[in-house]
Amino acid sequence: MENLEQLKKRIEEREFQIAVIGLGYVGLPLALSFAQEGFPVSGLDKDPQKVKALNEGKSYLDDIPSNQVEEALKRGFSATTRESEALAGADAVFICVPTPLTQTKDPDLSYVISAGKSVARYLKLGELVVLVSTTYPGTTEEVLLPLLQKGGRKAGAHFYLSFSPERVDPGNKIYRLRNTPKVVGGVTAACTELAAFLLSKIVDKVIPVSSPRVAEMSKLLENTYRVVNISLVNELAQLCRRMKVNVWEVIEAASTKPYGFTPFYPGPGMGGHCIPIDPFYLSWKARAYDFNLRFVELAGEINDSMPYFVVDLVTEALNREGKSLKDSRILVLGVAYKQNIGDLRESPALKIIPLLEEREAQVEYCDPLVPSLELEDRALTSLPLSDKPWKGADCVLLLTAHRVFPYQEIAQESRLIVDTRNAFQGLEGNIVRL
Numbered sequence: 001m002e003n004l005e006q007l008k009k010r011i012e013e014r015e016f017q018i019a020v021i022g023l024g025y026v027g028l029p030l031a032l033s034f035a036q037e038g039f040p041v042s043g044l045d046k047d048p049q050k051v052k053a054l055n056e057g058k059s060y061l062d063d064i065p066s067n068q069v070e071e072a073l074k075r076g077f078s079a080t081t082r083e084s085e086a087l088a089g090a091d092a093v094f095i096c097v098p099t100p101l102t103q104t105k106d107p108d109l110s111y112v113i114s115a116g117k118s119v120a121r122y123l124k125l126g127e128l129v130v131l132v133s134t135t136y137p138g139t140t141e142e143v144l145l146p147l148l149q150k151g152g153r154k155a156g157a158h159f160y161l162s163f164s165p166e167r168v169d170p171g172n173k174i175y176r177l178r179n180t181p182k183v184v185g186g187v188t189a190a191c192t193e194l195a196a197f198l199l200s201k202i203v204d205k206v207i208p209v210s211s212p213r214v215a216e217m218s219k220l221l222e223n224t225y226r227v228v229n230i231s232l233v234n235e236l237a238q239l240c241r242r243m244k245v246n247v248w249e250v251i252e253a254a255s256t257k258p259y260g261f262t263p264f265y266p267g268p269g270m271g272g273h274c275i276p277i278d279p280f281y282l283s284w285k286a287r288a289y290d291f292n293l294r295f296v297e298l299a300g301e302i303n304d305s306m307p308y309f310v311v312d313l314v315t316e317a318l319n320r321e322g323k324s325l326k327d328s329r330i331l332v333l334g335v336a337y338k339q340n341i342g343d344l345r346e347s348p349a350l351k352i353i354p355l356l357e358e359r360e361a362q363v364e365y366c367d368p369l370v371p372s373l374e375l376e377d378r379a380l381t382s383l384p385l386s387d388k389p390w391k392g393a394d395c396v397l398l399l400t401a402h403r404v405f406p407y408q409e410i411a412q413e414s415r416l417i418v419d420t421r422n423a424f425q426g427l428e429g430n431i432v433r434l
């Protein structure tokens with residue numbers, strides 16, 4: 001078996017075959033970065049449509065232009081649905097599969113386990129395995145390691161195993177994979193060293209830590225910190241409304257403190273793949289230690305209440321106009337979970353629209369970045385922005401502050417606006433702010 005120095009030499013020489021399992025928001029940029037740095041890369045995904053698109057040089061992610069995929073293909077990148085094609089012969093495998101929650105908010109590690117079993121089938125001497133999917137502390141050593149150790153193989157001796165979380169922020173133009181420091185913790189010191197060495201070829205700064213658990217926990221601290229602070233400000237927004245204080249002005253004022261304060265902003269509820277999900281991985285694991293992670297549970301409760309709060313705001317606003325929510329025409333502006341991207345995952349709009357409909361409002365939406373959306377029982381199609389759909393609505397409900405919306409025009413031409421993002425700040429109109 002090659003020693004660490006020999007493996008590093010092959011990494012330097014780019015004679016090191018990379019496989020990436022799961023070509024989504026996390027795996028695809030990782031695979032393309034390695035390809036860009038001259039590594040032979042094979043991507044494995046079970047979705048044949050993604051694989052077909054990539055092999056035709058097409059990207060399906062907003063952040064990745066198709067020419068980046070074409071460039072990678074020229075350098076030898078390929079995608080496949082067949083695990084033997086990607087995994088047999090791989091020197092390093094990165095696991096970037098989903099880690100969702102079940103209906104009862106328990107971790108669903110089925111994707112990680114299935115990917116781990118695939119890796120185990122093809123594991124060879126000296127191979128490096130890196131788990132990237134966000135998960136609770138202990139997953140790498142308690143779930144993945146036993147799968148790979150079958151047959152008496154030992155981590156650090158026969159193969160290398162590490163955890164290195166992803167910090168990708170969809171839509172962020174400044175911080176990309178290359179300039180976002182990457183934490184890595186291996187099962188042994190050699191595991192950390194090899195993973196850190198390989199990752200340093202695509203990331204400017206690698207932060208080695210003492211174990212996979214520290215790396216796993218650090219990712220969950222980052223996300224829990226956001227969840228708790230967003231929920232704090234959401235609760236404050238509810239109080240401010242009752243006290244008739246403008247919460248946005250309060251945050252702006254507090255933000256002038258030059259140290260010790262980081263602003264977070266209220267909104268209609270949290271969305272995305274990470275923030276509403278990851279902290280529950282931690283609170284689930286905490287229960288195994290007889291520990292109740294109260295901050296996370298409370299934050300979840302407050303954030304879950306936000307869609308209801310927004311529906312109450314709309315009801316109240318209409319009431320003041322002498323109208324009821326029943327039969328009113330509501331135009332939802334923006335349904336993506338965050339501005340300027342088309343990602344709908346866990347978006348609060350998916351809760352708010354059915355809540356409005358349950359109360360018999362007539363709801364339509366306009367989001368140029370989300371042409372259609374699936375509700376439980378049917379699909380909705382976005383009204384074209386060019387039709388100025390706000391003109392016919394009894395109430396415009398702004399959920400996502402996309403750059404493309406002509407705010408001034410909307411403010412002037414709408415009968416009533418409920419603004420959950422302070423997107424109409426400074427504009428005149430009949431505007432009710434969260």
Ligand SMILES: NC(=O)c1ccc[n+]([C@@H]2O[C@H](COP(=O)([O-])OP(=O)(O)OC[C@H]3O[C@@H](n4cnc5c(N)ncnc54)[C@H](O)[C@@H]3O)[C@@H](O)[C@H]2O)c1
Nearest residue numbers: 022023024025026044045046047096097098099133134166
């Ligand atoms: N999206 C983000 O912003 C972000 C940021 C940091 C961390 N993460 C974490 O990274 C992980 C992946 O997230 P994502 O957003 O890239 O998910 P995603 O859904 O965009 O992509 C996952 C891909 O894995 C594929 N897949 C699932 N099981 C597979 C298997 N056994 N073999 C091959 N392919 C398989 C799916 O088809 C899908 O294309 C999650 O743990 C997530 O929490 C996501």
